[in-house]
Amino acid sequence: MNSVLKDLIRNEKGAALILALILLLIGGLISAALLNHMGNGTLAGEVHERRTAELYAADAGVEDAIWIISHQSIEPWLWQESDDYPGWWVYEYPEPLIVNDRSVGVTLYRQDLDPTCGEELVYRILATAMTEDGGGVASIPSSTTVEAYLSATYMDFSSLLDNAIVSDNSITIYNGVSVTGNVTSGGTVNDKTGGDVNGTITEGADLDWPTADELSTYYLSQVGGAVNYDGDTDLDLDGNSCPPEPIYKTIDKFEEAVYWLDGLGPLKVNGELDVTSSAPNQDVTLKLNDTLYITGDTKICGPTEAEPSKLTIDLNGQTIFVASPTTDGHNALEIERCNIIGSGCIIAVGDIDFAPKGEVGGEDNFVLVMSIEGTTTLHPSGIFYGCIAGNLAVDVQSGTNATIINYGLAEGEDLNFPMGAGDGDELPPIDTMNIESWEIIQQ
Numbered sequence: 203m204n205s206v207l208k209d210l211i212r213n214e215k216g217a218a219l220i221l222a223l224i225l226l227l228i229g230g231l232i233s234a235a236l237l238n239h240m241g242n243g244t245l246a247g248e249v250h251e252r253r254t255a256e257l258y259a260a261d262a263g264v265e266d267a268i269w270i271i272s273h274q275s276i277e278p279w280l281w282q283e284s285d286d287y288p289g290w291w292v293y294e295y296p297e298p299l300i301v302n303d304r305s306v307g308v309t310l311y312r313q314d315l316d317p318t319c320g321e322e323l324v325y326r327i328l329a330t331a332m333t334e335d336g337g338g339v340a341s342i343p344s345s346t347t348v349e350a351y352l353s354a355t356y357m358d359f360s361s362l363l364d365n366a367i368v369s370d371n372s373i374t375i376y377n378g379v380s381v382t383g384n385v386t387s388g389g390t391v392n393d394k395t396g397g398d399v400n401g402t403i404t405e406g407a408d409l410d411w412p413t414a415d416e417l418s419t420y421y422l423s424q425v426g427g428a429v430n431y432d433g434d435t436d437l438d439l440d441g442n443s444c445p446p447e448p449i450y451k452t453i454d455k456f457e458e459a460v461y462w463l464d465g466l467g468p469l470k471v472n473g474e475l476d477v478t479s480s481a482p483n484q485d486v487t488l489k490l491n492d493t494l495y496i497t498g499d500t501k502i503c504g505p506t507e508a509e510p511s512k513l514t515i516d517l518n519g520q521t522i523f524v525a526s527p528t529t530d531g532h533n534a535l536e537i538e539r540c541n542i543i544g545s546g547c548i549i550a551v552g553d554i555d556f557a558p559k560g561e562v563g564g565e566d567n568f569v570l571v572m573s574i575e576g577t578t579t580l581h582p583s584g585i586f587y588g589c590i591a592g593n594l595a596v597d598v599q600s601g602t603n604a605t606i607i608n609y610g611l612a613e614g615e616d617l618n619f620p621m622g623a624g625d626g627d628e629l630p631p632i633d634t635m636n637i638e639s640w641e642i643i644q645q
Contacts, residue, residue: 263306271354348642350640371593371594504540553577557583
């Protein structure tokens with residue numbers, strides 16, 4: 203029995219070598235495929251990482267374009283008519299963006315502005331992120347493009363300007379006032395003129411009234427790079443024309459403001475503002491050149507009735523916007539004893555007390571006076587050309603030659619107010635934006 207076992211053991215010599223050779227053969231066969239698979243996996247991983255970086259970069263380009271569109275940061279004259287897409291305009295970033303070490307070229311298209319196209323514009327954005335041949339396993343140049351279509355609804359409150367007097371709630375016109383133009387209220391109209399309204403009187407109207415946030419954002423964007431006066435400010439005008447004559451920041455004239463070459467503005471005042479002229483017996487004209495944005499209560503007052511001099515505000519197509527919400531017996535904006543010439547907008551969030559001296563605007567100079575959330579009270583002393591608007595109420599008091607006339611905007615007249623598509627290449631202010639489609643194209 204022992205001899206048989208010894209013979210069996212002796213006959214198995216060399217079996218381990220055979221097994222090792224078999225394992226080596228199998229390992230050799232597997233390793234080639236495994237190494238090839240690992241190489242493919244490394245290549246796929248690098249391609250995936252590169253494509254992901256490209257996608258994020260291209261997406262960042264689209265997001266940047268959306269921000270630019272929503273803030274209307276492209277000057278109108280930079281849009282060019284598209285040769286490839288009739289009826290569209292094109293703007294190409296002058297320099298590519300650099301995101302994730304990728305060069306991102308961005309091109310914007312927008313529909314041709316047409317007042318008949320409704321309240322929406324369509325934008326097309328192409329953002330292409332490029333990867334150059336930089337070596338590595340996947341060293342082939344590639345690109346990822348994101349194509350997005352946006353619909354933009356723009357602010358259009360031009361319908362309010364079709365009225366001589368308009369309110370979202372209440373209108374009162376006192377005896378002795380003559381009105382030429384429509385009188386429209388979302389509530390009631392108390393006409394005490396005895397029928398001296400040459401236009402349509404409408405009560406209970408459904409008005410598209412702007413919010414304080416909408417107009418505040420609209421005008422705040424116009425003073426982004428403007429001169430800022432922090433704190434309550436007094437502007438004392440000196441000289442018969444300001445500018446070029448100096449405008450002092452304090453009544454005592456110890457501190458002189460900058461010399462405004464063409465007119466006051468753009469200017470942002472973070473606080474209350476008083477504008478007056480302390481020069482005795484001197485006629486002074488303050489000309490605006492851009493938007494004035496004031497956060498606090500504002501008073502613009504000319505000389506007293508006993509003084510023969512006068513203060514004239516030349517709106518020059520510009521806007522005075524007061525963000526103060528003051529109401530209930532106090533005023534966000536008071537304008538007294540001033541001559542108002544030129545077309546333009548005088549807007550406040552809170553109550554307005556408007557007591558001009560003489561005629562306001564002209565047949566070819568439309569003036570809008572609007573309280574967004576409060577009451578507008580007009581103390582007329584001559585003809586007012588344009589529109590008086592107030593959310594809670596409009597009160598038109600009796601006065602000398604108290605006349606309100608709305609002939610509409612003159613042809614080519616520019617008014618700094620959200621009025622839709624506008625003329626020519628002028629871009630409307632964006633209200634809301636929606637992404638309609640988002641497509642990824644890889645090469």
